Amino acid sequence: MNFNGPGEPRGHVLLVAGDTVVCRRTVQLAPSANVAALAMVPAAALLGSDLPTDSVCLDGARDPNTVLARLRSAAATPGPLFVYLSGRLTADRRGRLYLALAGTTRAAVRYTALPWDWLESELRGRPAGMTTVLLDLAADADAWPSLREYRGLPGLSHAEVYGVVCPPGFAAGDGAVSGYTRHWIEQLRRGPARPGDVQLHALAAGAAGLPPGALVLPTAHELDSRSAPQSDPYRSDPYRSDPYRPGGQGRPGDGGGPVSARTADSASVSIAGPTPDSTAVPTAGVVVGPPLDEVTGGDPRPYIHALATGGRHLEAAALARVWEEHVRHTYGFSSMEAVEWAEIRADLARMAGDFPLATGLWIGACRARLVGQGVAGREVHAAAAGALYCWTQLKDRASVVESGPELVDLLRALPALDPRLLRLTQARLDALRAPGLPRAVHT
Incomplete structure (x- = not known):
């Protein structure tokens, strides 16, 4: 579905702040701070495109259907799409993964959190090379065993996914903007030419001070199996270069x-x-x-x-x-x-x-x-x-x-x-x- 009409391609930025991660009364990951900081970055820098762009920030949402509606609208965008998710990753008793929203409890996770496979389902029909998903998450004790079993995050095969998932009990930040998101933003602001997403991810992950055992996405296996990027007609020339794709290490x-x-x-x-x-x-x-x-x-x-x-x-x-x-x-x-x-x-x-x-x-x-x-x-x-x-x-x-x-x-x-x-x-x-x-x- 094209909401903008033929001949009017637009980009879309969707920033979603999930539940705050707290351990022993200490804030370990503050999604609201992350989204607020990322919202200050020009949409053109986030997308790597100078197309007209719609930006939506969701902070404090309690109903997963509200998030789904915004996600569905974003996925219908004919141009490039940038989705950012920050918060707590949890799981139900069957091991199904969810992004916890504000007010999500362990007993009601199936009704108050966003199912992870909804994200995959909505992005499945997107054109290749047009969707970037950036994740800054912390897994709780219910989700971490599933991540270890999957050896990464399942799904999202139709998007380029970059991000980190910190294990339970380890701080991803100090209550302010987390290290990974902060360094991603800093690299975007460094110079006039936007680095490629893989380079941004490498710089941010390397400088973030991640805790032991943190999951870094994409995994080495996913990097090796990733095909060459598709040509994106909506990306401007300074944003094309991506010299750090490990699949080409030879x-x-x-x-x-x-x-x-x-x-x-x-x-x-x-x-x-x-x-x-x-x-x-x-x-x-x-x-x-x-x-x-x-x-x-x-x-x-x-x-x-x-x-x-x-x-x-x-x-x-x-x-x-x-x-x-x-x-x-x-x-x-x-x-x-x-x-x-x-x-x-x-x-x-x-x-x-x-x-x-x-x-x-x-x-x-x-x-x-x-x-x-x-x-x-x-x-x-x-x-x-x-x-x-x-x-x-x-x-x-x-x-x-x-x-x-x-x-x-x-x-x-x-x-x-x-x-x-x-x-x-x-x-x-x-x-x-x-x-x-x-x-x-x-x-």
Whole structure:
């Protein structure tokens, strides 16, 4: 159904605030605050389109049929549609998922909450590539087992879904705008060119400080199986670029497998330290990093490295964390692909001057490579060199003492290294130990 008549395409933004999430009298997720903040963002930025747009905010709705009517009207929009849902995810006794509304109780969830499959049903007839659903949810104890069983949120196969679902008992926020929504908004306001939705999601999820076990959508499996985006005639050119689609992680022009981190600009490490341009600071007022439409292929590493060399270290680190998590779930936590992304994160930390983090990441990567490649592996020695260099840059005695024993053990396990490196490392560690601290006992 087209409410606007032929030849009059319009966009639609629907923002829905569900029930507030409270645990032990503490507000963990405030959907009203999230919706209020998102409503201040121009609809064109949310949609990625400069079409005329209708915007609807639903806050405090108690009747699921009221929400359904608004959802049905939004789904009938012929142009692009952006739906935002924030609140508590719950379930009935049969495990059927619901978005809790204001006043939803456990005993009456089937009558006072919005069934999740209603959302799927209303969006099913939408054209491909025209619907984006953004979620900032917290699951309660009734819904969480169903999410674990489904390994994600069921349904919504006809929309591009991005979001987070925090587990029960963990705060998604402090009663104000939650981290994920706040960072999504901040990224939209950063510059004149709107990033792609996948990039926005990656930046927001990476910087949100999510609790352990939080569900990040789309899952790695969904990312891998997602088809190429359909052409959207209503999207303006600055919004087309989407360089962070993990389905295209292979080498540009090469359809197979992840790229070795050793070919990335940011992955090479020398004991001599960083190159002169690796810590470059951008001139004030200059937009750094390449424009999004210049990022080609599905390989995110050149763009991440450009962010880091341009001084945008937090963004680079956040993107690298999200990609590392994707690779871990795709190839395994101990896979070489995951180790390569750990090494990229280590070098990004070095470029940012975060030597404690860089040291720990290099040590972990070296141990993982040692298990898979043995003591003679060239990449094992490169990782050890990276760990040693970053450890020598530590100025805080506590940091030196904390990571020193593990580094000494690692160097001792590599007999092919110059023995002077082990002696000098042990000597520095011994010299910086406080008299009251116990020394490492080696067996």
